Amino acid sequence: MFKAIFTNSFGILFSRILGFFRDLMTASALGANIYSDIFFVAFKLPNLFRRIFAEGAFTQAFIPAYAHSNNKSLFSAHIFLIFLSVILVITLLVNILPSLATQAIAVGFDAKTVAIASPLVAINFWYLPLIFGVTFLSAMLQYKRHFATTAFSTALLNISLILALYLSAEKSHAEIVYYLSFGVVIGGILQLLSHVIAIHQLGLLKPLCSGFKHLGAKAAKIKEESKKFKKQFFPAIWGNSTPQVSAFLDTFLASFLASGSISYLYYANRIFQLPLALFAIATSIALFPSIARYIKNHDERKARLYMEKAFWFLAYLLTASTIGGYILAHEIIWLLFERGSFNAADTANSAFVLQMYMIGLLPLGLQKLFLLWLYASEQQMRAAKIATFSLAFYIISAITLISYMGAAGLALAGTIGGFAGFILTVKAFGVKNFFSILAPKKxxxxxxxxxxFTIFIVVLKGFIDK
Known part of the structure; x- marks a missing residue:
């Protein structure tokens, strides 16, 4: 278990280090202004659909269904063609009507800003079909307990964007965002190629191609399996889309605030996502295939043992990350971003947003662990209901707090929604089961x-501030 977790964590860490270097270069080149806001909006839209249709929902519905399938090559080929067709249609519509797509995510933009952003949204959206291919192949690799390719492949996107920033160093802000947009697409192509190579090396490419070849003649064999997958997938879409809907609403509401607010949310969220991805997401990805197998084989005792080990692993690491991230928020933003066009006021605003995010790190991280149980047990509908209540808490909190706290209020609203989601997920997992994990000594x-650790961080902050 821990080998897979550390493989994921190291790959994610490597990618995130490159990502922070990319963000550092972006902040220096663009600062926090209308052009940085435009690029983040353009990049956020395909990422919104990617996270809804591809990564979370697809993987959590596909792996249990793939494990149960008696015709894996046919089943995987059928599912791939259905999803790729839908995603290509969406991508073409966005490229035909990019201004409508831009206005949908950034209503507060004026007509001139929408005109500048629209072609960038169209370019960035081609990342979506590419990353769906990556997600599909990575799900197959995860089933075979191969995690390294997916964990490290995000680095290819960051390398592509870093090269785009390097090549556009002497360009205007308007030209830089075009370089970045094409860098996103090239990065997606590189990620897809790396996964194709990996499944070929593991002997999965030939069976998959065989599934495409015989799909027309043998489709009846997987009719019931496909029907069951679709039944589980659509609730999984909603369950996984609520964090993305929250991110969409963040951008929507922040577009009415002062210029730079979208960028403050972006930079702070990037830092918040590091421990969440490095520990919680890496652990969830590593555990999910095993938990799904144990539950499929009716071995809940072993599944719970894995859950308990992972719980304490995450509890210690996420608590330490929360304390360090909250107390040292200003110092972290200053160290990473305050240079070039990114000034002291941008640092102060981003640090406040980061603190509001960090309060919710522990419940959000632990919730991902307990959601594994629901998805592996094919309780996607129950997870979707929990996500709905969590989103409702977020919306009420966001509307209430934005007028008092600006962008930081939106971050705090996400934290409140995270706490609500964690409580409801624990209830679904079983309160008795949850408390059985909480050994008094631990x-x-x-x-x-x-x-x-809090005392140590406070002393360290005092030393740094001197």
Whole structure:
């Protein structure tokens, strides 16, 4: 278990280091202004659809269904063609009507800004079909317990964007965002090629091609399997889309705030996502195939044992990350971004947003772990209901807090929604089962360790500030 977690974590860390270097270069080149806002909006739209249709929902519905399938090559080929067709239609519509897509995610933009952003949205959206191919192949690799390719492949996107920034160093802001947009598409192509090579090396490419070849003649064999997958997938879409809907609403509401607010949310969220991805997401990806197999084989005892080990692993790491990230928020933003066009005011605003995000790191991270149980048990509908309540808490909080706290209020609203989602997920997992994990001795160690670590971070902050 831990080998797979560390493989994911190291790959994610490597990619995120490159990502922060990319963000550092972006902040220096563009700062926090209308052009940075335009690029982040253009890049956010395909990412919104990617996370809804591809990564989370697809993987969590596909792996259990793939595990149960008696005709894996036919089943995988059938599902791939259905999803790719839908995604290509969406991509073509966005390229035909890019201004409508831009206005949908950034209503606060004026007509001139929409005109500038629209062609960039159209270019960036071609990343979506490419990354769906990556997600599909990575799900097959995960089933075979191969995690390294997917974990490290995001680095290819970041390398592509870094090269785009390097090549556009002497260009205007308007030209830089075009270089970045084409860099996104090239990065997607590189990611897809790396996954094609990986499945070929593992002997999965030939069976998949065989599935495409015989799909027409043998489609009846997978009719029931496909029907069951679709039944599980659509609730999974909603369950996984609520964080993305929240991100969409963040951008929508922030577009009415002062210029740069979208960028403050972006930079702060990038830092917040590091421990979330490095620990919680890496652990969830590594555990999911095993948990799905154990539940399929009716071995809940072993599945719960894996859950307990992962819980304490995450509890210690996420608590430490929360304490460090909250107390040192200003220093982290200053160190990473304050240079070039990114000034001291941008640092202060981004740091406040980061603190509001960090409050929700522990519940959001642990919720991902407990959601594994629901998805592996094919309880996607229950997970979708939990996500709906979480989104409702976010919307109410966002509308209430935005007028008082601006962009930071939107971040805090996401945290409140995260707490609500965690409580409801624990209830679905079973309160009794949850408390059986909370060994008193380990809880005491966590409390004492948190107090000592807080003292250390406060002392470190005082030393840095001198």
């Amino acid at each position: 809880v005491l160690y966590l409390i004492v360790g948190s107090v000592l």
